[in-house]
Amino acid sequence: MKASKPSFQDYKLLxxxxxxxxxxxxxxxxxxxxxxxxxxxxxxxxxxxKSKFSTYFVHxxxxxxxxxxxxxxxxxxxxxxxxxxPHSPDETLHEHSLLYDLLHHSNLSLQERNVCxxxxxxxxxxxxxxxxxxxxxxxxxRRKSIRNKVGTLLFMWx
Numbered sequence: 001m002k003a004s005k006p007s008f009q010d011y012k013l014l015x016x017x018x019x020x021x022x023x024x025x026x027x028x029x030x031x032x033x034x035x036x037x038x039x040x041x042x043x044x045x046x047x048x049x050k051s052k053f054s055t056y057f058v059h060x061x062x063x064x065x066x067x068x069x070x071x072x073x074x075x076x077x078x079x080x081x082x083x084x085x086p087h088s089p090d091e092t093l094h095e096h097s098l099l100y101d102l103l104h105h106s107n108l109s110l111q112e113r114n115v116c117x118x119x120x121x122x123x124x125x126x127x128x129x130x131x132x133x134x135x136x137x138x139x140x141x142r143r144k145s146i147r148n149k150v151g152t153l154l155f156m157w158x
Contacts, residue, residue: 006053008039014054018061022069031065038064074147107149115142 015035019028042057050056108116111132118128125143129136 006039006043008036011039011054011057014058015061018058018065022062022065024065024069031068034064034068035061108146112142112146112149115139116146119143 015032016028018035019031024031038061039057042053042060046053046056114132115128118131123131125136125139129139132139
Protein backbone atom coordinates (compact mmCIF):
# COMPACT_ATOMS: atom_id res chain seq x y z
CA MET A 1 0.00 0.00 0.00
CA LYS A 2 1.40 3.36 -1.04
CA ALA A 3 1.66 6.05 1.67
CA SER A 4 -0.52 9.11 1.18
CA LYS A 5 0.97 12.49 0.42
CA PRO A 6 1.87 14.35 3.68
CA SER A 7 -0.17 17.41 4.61
CA PHE A 8 1.39 20.73 5.54
CA GLN A 9 -1.05 21.05 8.46
CA ASP A 10 0.26 17.78 9.95
CA TYR A 11 3.74 19.31 10.26
CA LYS A 12 2.86 22.73 11.71
CA LEU A 13 3.97 21.82 15.24
CA LEU A 14 7.27 20.56 13.85
CA UNK A 15 7.67 23.83 11.94
CA UNK A 16 6.96 25.93 15.03
CA UNK A 17 9.46 23.94 17.09
CA UNK A 18 12.06 24.43 14.35
CA UNK A 19 11.41 28.18 14.32
CA UNK A 20 11.84 28.30 18.11
CA UNK A 21 15.01 26.20 17.85
CA UNK A 22 16.47 28.79 15.46
CA UNK A 23 15.46 31.62 17.87
CA UNK A 24 13.22 33.27 15.30
CA UNK A 25 10.98 35.85 16.98
CA UNK A 26 7.26 36.07 16.35
CA UNK A 27 5.36 36.89 14.14
CA UNK A 28 6.13 33.85 12.04
CA UNK A 29 4.08 34.79 8.96
CA UNK A 30 6.97 35.20 6.50
CA UNK A 31 8.73 32.16 7.86
CA UNK A 32 5.59 30.02 7.59
CA UNK A 33 5.35 30.97 3.94
CA UNK A 34 8.97 29.98 3.46
CA UNK A 35 8.28 26.72 5.34
CA UNK A 36 5.36 25.99 3.01
CA UNK A 37 7.61 26.40 -0.04
CA UNK A 38 10.24 24.14 1.52
CA UNK A 39 7.51 21.62 2.39
CA UNK A 40 6.29 21.48 -1.20
CA UNK A 41 9.85 21.05 -2.48
CA UNK A 42 10.52 18.36 0.15
CA UNK A 43 7.40 16.41 -0.79
CA UNK A 44 8.52 16.45 -4.41
CA UNK A 45 12.17 15.46 -3.71
CA UNK A 46 11.66 13.03 -0.82
CA UNK A 47 13.10 9.52 -1.16
CA UNK A 48 11.52 7.08 1.38
CA UNK A 49 14.45 4.67 1.25
CA LYS A 50 16.84 7.25 2.77
CA SER A 51 15.00 8.58 5.85
CA LYS A 52 11.67 9.49 7.41
CA PHE A 53 9.91 12.39 5.74
CA SER A 54 9.86 14.46 8.93
CA THR A 55 13.64 14.14 9.31
CA TYR A 56 14.24 15.08 5.69
CA PHE A 57 11.83 18.02 5.87
CA VAL A 58 13.32 19.45 9.08
CA HIS A 59 16.87 19.32 7.68
CA UNK A 60 15.73 21.05 4.49
CA UNK A 61 13.79 23.63 6.50
CA UNK A 62 16.70 24.46 8.83
CA UNK A 63 19.11 24.84 5.89
CA UNK A 64 16.66 27.06 4.02
CA UNK A 65 15.80 29.27 7.00
CA UNK A 66 19.43 29.83 7.93
CA UNK A 67 20.15 30.92 4.35
CA UNK A 68 17.06 33.13 4.39
CA UNK A 69 18.12 34.79 7.67
CA UNK A 70 21.66 35.39 6.36
CA UNK A 71 20.22 37.13 3.30
CA UNK A 72 17.98 39.27 5.51
CA UNK A 73 20.95 40.31 7.67
CA UNK A 74 23.01 41.15 4.59
CA UNK A 75 20.18 43.24 3.16
CA UNK A 76 19.75 45.02 6.50
CA UNK A 77 23.44 46.02 6.48
CA UNK A 78 23.04 47.39 2.97
CA UNK A 79 19.92 49.36 4.00
CA UNK A 80 21.91 50.86 6.89
CA UNK A 81 24.74 51.89 4.57
CA UNK A 82 22.63 53.20 1.74
CA UNK A 83 19.83 55.41 3.04
CA UNK A 84 16.86 56.20 0.78
CA UNK A 85 17.32 59.01 -1.73
CA PRO A 86 17.34 62.39 0.00
CA HIS A 87 14.39 64.75 -0.21
CA SER A 88 15.85 67.80 1.49
CA PRO A 89 19.25 69.54 1.60
CA ASP A 90 19.74 68.33 5.20
CA GLU A 91 19.27 64.72 4.11
CA THR A 92 21.74 65.25 1.25
CA LEU A 93 24.32 66.57 3.71
CA HIS A 94 23.68 63.61 6.03
CA GLU A 95 24.05 61.15 3.13
CA HIS A 96 27.34 62.72 2.02
CA SER A 97 28.72 62.64 5.56
CA LEU A 98 27.79 58.94 5.88
CA LEU A 99 29.53 58.17 2.61
CA TYR A 100 32.57 60.20 3.70
CA ASP A 101 32.73 58.30 7.01
CA LEU A 102 32.38 55.01 5.21
CA LEU A 103 35.16 55.74 2.75
CA HIS A 104 37.62 57.38 5.13
CA HIS A 105 37.13 55.65 8.47
CA SER A 106 36.72 52.01 7.53
CA ASN A 107 40.28 51.36 6.31
CA LEU A 108 39.17 50.46 2.78
CA SER A 109 41.87 49.93 0.18
CA LEU A 110 41.83 52.05 -2.98
CA GLN A 111 40.24 49.20 -4.97
CA GLU A 112 37.59 48.67 -2.28
CA ARG A 113 36.79 52.40 -2.25
CA ASN A 114 36.32 52.36 -6.02
CA VAL A 115 34.07 49.30 -5.81
CA CYS A 116 32.10 50.91 -3.00
CA UNK A 117 31.57 54.15 -4.92
CA UNK A 118 30.58 52.36 -8.12
CA UNK A 119 28.17 50.13 -6.17
CA UNK A 120 26.72 53.22 -4.51
CA UNK A 121 26.20 54.77 -7.94
CA UNK A 122 24.15 51.71 -8.94
CA UNK A 123 26.58 49.72 -11.10
CA UNK A 124 26.22 45.93 -11.10
CA UNK A 125 29.04 43.51 -10.31
CA UNK A 126 29.49 42.75 -14.02
CA UNK A 127 29.66 46.45 -14.93
CA UNK A 128 32.18 47.20 -12.18
CA UNK A 129 34.31 44.24 -13.29
CA UNK A 130 34.34 45.53 -16.87
CA UNK A 131 35.19 49.09 -15.74
CA UNK A 132 38.07 47.92 -13.54
CA UNK A 133 39.20 45.20 -15.99
CA UNK A 134 39.08 42.42 -13.38
CA UNK A 135 36.93 39.30 -12.96
CA UNK A 136 33.50 39.36 -11.36
CA UNK A 137 34.75 37.06 -8.59
CA UNK A 138 37.39 39.68 -7.71
CA UNK A 139 34.66 42.31 -7.36
CA UNK A 140 32.59 39.93 -5.22
CA UNK A 141 35.60 39.32 -2.95
CA ARG A 142 36.19 43.05 -2.62
CA ARG A 143 32.52 43.63 -1.78
CA LYS A 144 32.69 40.91 0.87
CA SER A 145 35.78 42.56 2.33
CA ILE A 146 33.95 45.91 2.33
CA ARG A 147 31.00 44.36 4.19
CA ASN A 148 33.36 42.88 6.78
CA LYS A 149 35.21 46.15 7.33
CA VAL A 150 32.04 48.23 7.40
CA GLY A 151 30.40 45.76 9.77
CA THR A 152 33.33 46.18 12.14
CA LEU A 153 33.03 49.96 11.82
CA LEU A 154 29.30 49.88 12.57
CA PHE A 155 29.86 47.85 15.72
CA MET A 156 32.50 50.34 16.90
CA TRP A 157 29.97 53.21 16.63
CA UNK A 158 27.37 51.48 18.83
